[in-house]
Amino acid sequence: MTPDKELTDLFLEMIKIDATSGKELPVAQFIMDYVKALGFEAYMDGAAERSEGNSGNVIVPINGGGDFLLMAHMDTPSSTKGVKPQLLEDRITSDGTTILGVDDRGGVSAILYALKRAVNDKKQIHPCTLLFTVCEETTLAGSIYYKPTPEMKYGFAFDSHMTPGKFVNETCGAIAFKITVLGKASHAGISPEKGVNAIQIATKAMTTFPFGRIDEKTTASISIINGGTATNVVPDRIVIEGEIRTEQQAQGEEIMAKVIQDFEAAAAHFGGKIACSYIWDFTPYQISPEAIPYLRILDVGEKLGIEITGFKSMGGSDANSMNDKGVQTINLGVGAQNPHGTNEFILYKDMQTNCDIAYTLLTD
Ligand SMILES: [Zn+2]
Structure with a gap:
C-alpha cells in the first residue's frame, strides 16, 4: 500500500x-x-x-x-x-x-x-x-x-x-534528583582526622538506597557520581545524581524523602552535610x-x-x-x-x- x-x-x-x-x-x-x-x-x-x-x-x-x-x-x-x-x-x-x-x-x-x-x-x-x-x-x-x-x-x-x-x-512518572554531599578537605595521609570524607558519607548512605527494581511499578537508580580532587586529599564534596520512576506520585515522594533522610543521617554520623534538590521530569x-x-x-x-x-x-x-x-x-x-x-x-x-x-x- x-x-x-x-x-x-x-x-x-x-x-x-x-x-x-x-x-x-x-x-x-x-x-x-x-x-x-x-x-x-x-x-x-x-x-x-x-x-x-x-x-x-x-x-x-x-x-x-x-x-x-x-x-x-x-x-x-x-x-x-x-x-x-x-x-x-x-x-x-x-x-x-x-x-x-x-x-x-x-x-x-x-x-x-x-x-x-x-x-x-x-x-x-x-x-x-x-x-x-x-x-x-x-x-x-x-x-x-x-x-x-x-x-x-x-x-x-x-x-x-x-x-x-x-x-x-x-x-510512570520520574523524579530526577541531585544530592551534594559536603565533608571537609584535609591531607589524606598527614591529617585524615581533620577531614570529613564526602565519599565515606555517600557510601554509607548508599547501602540503603533501593537500587534497581523496587516493585513491578517502581525503579530507582544512582547513575552519576562526581567528586574528589586528588588521591592525597580527603574529598570535601561529591555530587550524586539519579532517578526514581513510579506510577504513584505519593510513592515517589515517599521514596525520595527516605533517600534524603538516609543521606542526612550518614552526613550527621560523620560530621558532614548534604544539599538535595529534585524535580519531577514528568508525572x-x-x-x-x-x-x-x-x-x-x-x-x-x-x-x-x-x-x-x-x-x-x-x-x-x-x-x-x-x-x-x-x-x-x-x-x-x-x-x-x-x-x-x-x-x-x-x-x-x-x-x-x-x-x-x-x-x-x-x-x-
Ligand atoms: Zn518523540
Whole structure:
C-alpha cells in the first residue's frame, strides 16, 4: 500500500528540515506557513523562554480552539541534516548515516496533511487545537510551558513509537534528583582526622538506597557520581545524581524523602552535610477506558477497521505534561520503528494510517 503522494512528499520535505531541540524555528515557520495557506491562523507562544531555544510552541486554534488537542513535537532527537531518505517497496528509511526523523515529523506531517485533506474535502472540522511543541526530546519544556485554555479537556499526541492503533494510556512518572554531599578537605595521609570524607558519607548512605527494581511499578537508580580532587586529599564534596520512576506520585515522594533522610543521617554520623534538590521530569498518568480520549480512539479504530489497544509505558512524553495540567491525553503510536537510531524507518501503510486517524479525529 502506498500512501497519498502528497503525504509522502510532505513527510520528506519535513524531515529535511534540520531542527533538534531548542532549534525548532524552521519547522515552526514551515507549519505556520502550511496552515496559513489553508486559511488558519497560527501563533507561537513564549515557550522559548523556558526552553532557552529559538522557538516557542506553535498553536493553531481551529474553529475557536475547541476542547481537544491534536499534538506532535517539532524537534528530532538528533540532526537530520543531509538525510537521504530511501524509498523502498514498503517503507522509507534513511541511508544509515542519519536518523530518518519519523519521531516526530511523522506525527507532524500526519496532522498537517489530515487538516489539508479535511479542507479539500470540504468537511466540517471539529473545533479543536493543533499544538506543535518544542524540546520534547530533552526536557519537555514546550509542553510544560503550554497554557491550555479553560475549555481544553483532552488530547491526542502523535508521538509513540508503537504501530498505529496502539497507544499509551498509562505511564510512570520520574523524579530526577541531585544530592551534594559536603565533608571537609584535609591531607589524606598527614591529617585524615581533620577531614570529613564526602565519599565515606555517600557510601554509607548508599547501602540503603533501593537500587534497581523496587516493585513491578517502581525503579530507582544512582547513575552519576562526581567528586574528589586528588588521591592525597580527603574529598570535601561529591555530587550524586539519579532517578526514581513510579506510577504513584505519593510513592515517589515517599521514596525520595527516605533517600534524603538516609543521606542526612550518614552526613550527621560523620560530621558532614548534604544539599538535595529534585524535580519531577514528568508525572505519572492513568487514563481509564471510560475516559473521552480512550472512547474516541476506540471509535476511530472501529471506523477505520484498526485494532486499538492501550499500553503502559515506563517513559515520559508531552502527554505527561498535558495530563499534569488536567488535559487527559493519550499518546498514539505512529510506527517510528527503531526510533532514534540511524536504522529508523516507517512503513507507508503506517504513515497513511496516522493521517487517517488524525483526519477522523478532526472530522468525525
Ligand atoms: Zn518523540
